[in-house]
Amino acid sequence: MSRQIVLVDPLPRTLDLIMTPAVRRRLEALGELVISEDRPMPDEQIEALLPETILIFGQTALPRARLERAAKLQAVFNVETNFLPNIDYEYCQERGIWVLTPGAAFAPPVAEAALGMAIDLARGITAADRAFRAGAERYGLAGNDDVFRLAGASVGIIGFGDLGRTLRALLQPFRNVVRVYDPWLPEQVITAQDCQRAPLDELLSQSRVIFMLASVTSENQAMLAAREFALMPRGAAFLLLSRAAVVDFPAMLAAVQAGHIKAAVDVFPEEPVAADDPLRSLPGLLLSAHRTGGTRDAFFEIGALAVADAELILRGLPPQLCRRADAATSRRLRSKPVEIS
């Protein structure tokens, strides 16, 4: 008899991490679950299941040979939210197999933290708490010597995907002029969110608050280096929230050390950061241990988005919530994976 297998191979995630009980029940209604959570699913098991598999949740390697045997496969959900080069994307496209990732799950918590950190840098909240604990607090206007108001400040956003757009919505009541640099987008997407498209140098030199939200690609590593940090206005607030590799990290630290900018940093070249790394004592930094996105609700959202799209796909409808690994992107992925936090 024909089976309808849902292959679940989610490591480093687990189903309990990414699905509430209610969402898991909806997953179970889609087919016969076969789950490997304590270790990656063994090759022989995968091979045995593929001919009856309709959906895959996980990062299972899917070269063409495997896909050719998976005649009933309709969709693959990457639940690490990171398209990997272990899938033959073009063959999936030919076959009409959806390759999807619910990467938008992390946008809301990161955006919320980004706003909090931007207010923090602008108004000196964490620094003032530190001074208070050290007995060096200053009251009233004296304590506001080098602060500025986020309201009305010029803002720059580098990278305007789910995260950038979610953040922009949170900024709406602050009435900022918001410049956006994102070379992958047409102007309409930017102006539709009440932002202005700007060249990178203009954004850097004209913005008092700069959010770095770009994913790493083969083309944008260390796109902000010493020259770019020097372009920022003195006293600017810089927030690094996507991946460390998009900046020249030592150049960023030097700009902070010199007092040219303040920075909030959630991602680092190596994690964990070395115990004796001098950045731990840099006054102009707001330090965050890669924790702006990974809230419990965000992990549950991974499952909620993926299962909702799986339900649509099994009804013959296009997915609505996950990002698609489409032809253009997949071609770039051959050379270098896009990492998306």
Place this chain on the structure above:
Amino acid sequence: MSRQIVLVDPLPRTLDLIMTPAVRRRLEALGELVISEDRPMPDEQIEALLPETILIFGQTALPRARLERAAKLQAVFNVETNFLPNIDYEYCQERGIWVLTPGAAFAPPVAEAALGMAIDLARGITAADRAFRAGAERYGLAGNDDVFRLAGASVGIIGFGDLGRTLRALLQPFRNVVRVYDPWLPEQVITAQDCQRAPLDELLSQSRVIFMLASVTSENQAMLAAREFALMPRGAAFLLLSRAAVVDFPAMLAAVQAGHIKAAVDVFPEEPVAADDPLRSLPGLLLSAHRTGGTRDAFFEIGALAVADAELILRGLPPQLCRRADAATSRRLRSKPVEIS
């Protein structure tokens, strides 16, 4: 010849603090400025000027005897933003002399900081920076053990004047259910801002984030004491931003110490806080030295609001921006000044 004197007696403020050069020029166009900024204006000078005075900017004492001599006086602007009991408010009302204060000047910076601090407590931003500096940071989900999302959290606002309404607008993108307790307001003012009127106990027990924004009156001192802090849900974020006297301060600290709530505190029973006050090392506190309101732009806004209203009044029009010391309020002021930050 008839003079039109604008009496400026602004201490503890100075004109340079509260007016940009452009606003000062508009003030100078209203009449003949007589200014005392290095000391309170001497009584004999006041007495001499009053018969020709049309406007007063400052906290000059104005008992009935003085007001009777000020036949041309049209308005008094308190630029400390604090109605004092040194004016005969009822006689001003009889005479149609406006007594005004541009207290709304501080609402935007306090609201902005309040939002930043609420995100900070919810997401553990300052605490995580402190842990990172101590070499004790935790990455990813492990670092988010006891955080919650501001988005969607239930919010309570105690005191819904300019500050509360400004804050509410900043919260709009976070889609919270917002309960408001303010016994001076009719329900319409609250529902017009997408909030629900709630009894105090319901607000305290149902809100995960509680903003204390009420001014001190004779009736509300220590309105939140041990019983009220116990009503708050475990892990709630409490923000004290108006005056320390509205809470039982030791009871609040005890609730933080016990780990029942986290708190952001901008106002203290005595300022400066004693060097050896143990609150300086309390982990669950976010400490701020009465600095959320006093930004440079807020002080300039005092002048901008006052001068704009003075211009209207001299044209025979009602003021639009400053708060009025009206009959009802002034009667309460007899016994006890309302303090407004």
Place this chain on the structure above:
Amino acid sequence: MSRQIVLVDPLPRTLDLIMTPAVRRRLEALGELVISEDRPMPDEQIEALLPETILIFGQTALPRARLERAAKLQAVFNVETNFLPNIDYEYCQERGIWVLTPGAAFAPPVAEAALGMAIDLARGITAADRAFRAGAERYGLAGNDDVFRLAGASVGIIGFGDLGRTLRALLQPFRNVVRVYDPWLPEQVITAQDCQRAPLDELLSQSRVIFMLASVTSENQAMLAAREFALMPRGAAFLLLSRAAVVDFPAMLAAVQAGHIKAAVDVFPEEPVAADDPLRSLPGLLLSAHRTGGTRDAFFEIGALAVADAELILRGLPPQLCRRADAATSRRLRSKPVEIS
């Protein structure tokens, strides 16, 4: 024994018109109601009640002699929403008697209709329906020859009280540049609503949609005449929603007749309009019989606003919802009543 009389003399309104049963019950809780609804309350009855009257709901004449006998009177609510010159406003001010009117009750329905009518003029909705009924409809692009999009069109608002601000909020999603002319207001009130203050001529010449919302005063009658209509861009949409007297009505009709502008008109010099008035057949007009404000819910809102403020006043608190007849305005009222729809 001491009585607490609430004197209700509401003609041309009646209590059933302006209060839901729930609001009426709240009114009854405030004191002992004495009501005259079938005729204006007779003088002798008024005189007899005044010494024990605490609140008046109605348009009762209150010269100084009467007010002096009303020792317990705290507030007068004009429920026609039209301050009349039959009250000694200055004596009320001296005594601290609130004179109030819930004029804001009509702002929401008028604003909603104003938006609908603006879209109607811009997009030709009523005109197209008329053409369709006449068998002269044109399909698709051909039917859109002389229409324009409200979205993005330049907008001008003349008079920026409750109505103008309510309308502005409804326009927010249309992303218009909105110019405001209101000489009674400081710039801050206008910019706080994302509008620009503009001189009248600039507003007229630069706006494709012009809302006339100004109340009549002694100074602004026929403020828009032939010269002003000529300033408007050809094809502009003009909406007259406050009082007919603020425009030179024949000049407005001439501008419509000439095809220079289109207009929506809710108020007329004489109402009802004469049966044979040629305006009834003018194609460029959208005709409305003084009905944008008077919806059932708006009348009920009169009572809701007035009773809520009365409750506050009896608790010794200032009113929050009704407009105050303050010193400056009342002085103007001596010469000429302000009419507010």
Place this chain on the structure above:
Amino acid sequence: MSRQIVLVDPLPRTLDLIMTPAVRRRLEALGELVISEDRPMPDEQIEALLPETILIFGQTALPRARLERAAKLQAVFNVETNFLPNIDYEYCQERGIWVLTPGAAFAPPVAEAALGMAIDLARGITAADRAFRAGAERYGLAGNDDVFRLAGASVGIIGFGDLGRTLRALLQPFRNVVRVYDPWLPEQVITAQDCQRAPLDELLSQSRVIFMLASVTSENQAMLAAREFALMPRGAAFLLLSRAAVVDFPAMLAAVQAGHIKAAVDVFPEEPVAADDPLRSLPGLLLSAHRTGGTRDAFFEIGALAVADAELILRGLPPQLCRRADAATSRRLRSKPVEIS
């Protein structure tokens, strides 16, 4: 030498209709334009050009045989905004050829007109103008006998694509409860726009204003018939703005004729409507000759969206603005074209 042909075969559109000069210049920069606007491009010309064609703007038939010869083809833009069954969609997908349509171009003008018409039906604007012209107007409250306020009314939206979401944004200031029925969408898309997902019957019976925005598919023809119109509350406003075929048109007219509902209708089973069609004199109808979408700016938007996406595609990036004819949809298209206005 290698040519890069942009094949333009846009009938029934023309380039001047869908592109401003600025957008056309951007199109010309993409390759060598070959245009057929006075007649559909002849087969032999198409065949000759295909091997060097990189982009197609138009509704050219593209069976597999043709596509196989178009080795350099990267994208096809349907500028009628209507996917037709004359393309081998699955082969395009296999090859990674984008098939796109800028259907979102019409959403803003239709949404704007929809809001205007909803206010019109709720407040009786066109009907009151008609009565005024007939000398039968009623003033004030009497003229508002059977109107209701759009603000706060319950709203139902059937079909929640670009148009539904654009409309929903315009409704935001009216604070309606908005129910959405769209079986192609997961709940998250609906709740993200502050709406509630509802079964069709609940939507119909609980909404005072109902917008019918669903495209026609093989499954939803006449989805609203006599039973469904009877479910609507008496006095409801029904707006038919997508395609006539989604309702049982005579049943809709009967519900209007009976006075059970009012309706605004922009689309008809046959267009033009017969000169003697009795619907032309039905009082409860607001008639619009398929003109809510086809404004000049909307046609220009077709070109702006298509050219912007073409620019991205030629840079190797995915399109961002046009709708994709994806695998799932194209499979449905085999049997029956989806029509999208």
